[in-house]
Amino acid sequence: MQPAISLDGFIAKLDGDSESWVNQADEARYQQVVRDAGAVIVGRTTYEQYKTDFDSYDDVVVFVCTNNKEFTDTSNVKHLSGNAIEIVDAIKSNHSFNEVIVCGGGEVNGMLADAGLVDEIVISVQSAVLGEGIPLFGIYKPRLNLELISVDQQIPGVVQNHYLVRN
Numbered sequence: 714m715q716p717a718i719s720l721d722g723f724i725a726k727l728d729g730d731s732e733s734w735v736n737q738a739d740e741a742r743y744q745q746v747v748r749d750a751g752a753v754i755v756g757r758t759t760y761e762q763y764k765t766d767f768d769s770y771d772d773v774v775v776f777v778c779t780n781n782k783e784f785t786d787t788s789n790v791k792h793l794s795g796n797a798i799e800i801v802d803a804i805k806s807n808h809s810f811n812e813v814i815v816c817g818g819g820e821v822n823g824m825l826a827d828a829g830l831v832d833e834i835v836i837s838v839q840s841a842v843l844g845e846g847i848p849l850f851g852i853y854k855p856r857l858n859l860e861l862i863s864v865d866q867q868i869p870g871v872v873q874n875h876y877l878v879r880n
Contacts, residue, residue: 714815714822715743716849717837723846724817729762731817734841738868743837747773750812754800756821757781760790776804776813778821797828823853832878834859840870 716724717735725731732740747753747770757779760767767775767790775790778800784792793800804813815825825831827850834857836849859876866872 714826714831714833715746715835715837716817716822717743717839718849719839719841719843719846721842721844722848723843724819724822724849725847726843727846729758729818729847732763734843735839736837736868736871739837739839739871739873742868744770746835747814747816750810750814752776752804752808752810752813753816754778754793754804754813754821754825755816756818757784757792759816759818759821774808774810776800778824797824797830801825801830819847819849819851820853821851823850823855826850826855826857827853829880831857834876834878835873836876837871837873 717731717739718724719734751772752774754776755767757777760775760777770789773789777784777790777792779792780794786792793803815822815831858879860879861874861876863875864872
């Protein structure tokens with residue numbers, strides 16, 4: 714999981730905007746991580762809002778979590794439905810990725826974290842306070858035991874914390 718987050722804990726404004734307040738150098742770093750992994754999981758709302766961004770990933774498989782039966786798959790965009798375990802099992806049984814980046818939104822982040830399916834969290838704390846917005850884990854309230862393994866301050870205005878999830 715590699716979200717950008719405001720200092721007050723939101724991954725997006727209430728309208729879903731997660732670009733206008735995120736440092737562009739940090740966004741570029743995130744996009745490279747996704748390209749390196751080759752796969753990303755995203756919710757339908759986030760996918761639809763940033764469809765052109767996701768479609769620009771030529772060599773990345775984008776897994777969209779949706780119950781919409783009319784969602785049309787493409788060569789690199791695949792829809793998945795079900796609970797967190799069913800979604801991850803479908804990816805594991807049909808693809809051979811060593812790493813899949815979780816892009817969110819909050820409900821997808823929360824569903825996967827609550828089911829114990831997140832093993833690392835790399836969170837980029839932005840120099841912004843939104844006041845209100847979409848929480849990191851949506852409506853979910855996962856309890857995670859985290860081990861901080863690194864802190865990166867190479868991008869001015871961004872503190873990136875890398876955690877391992879310990880069970």
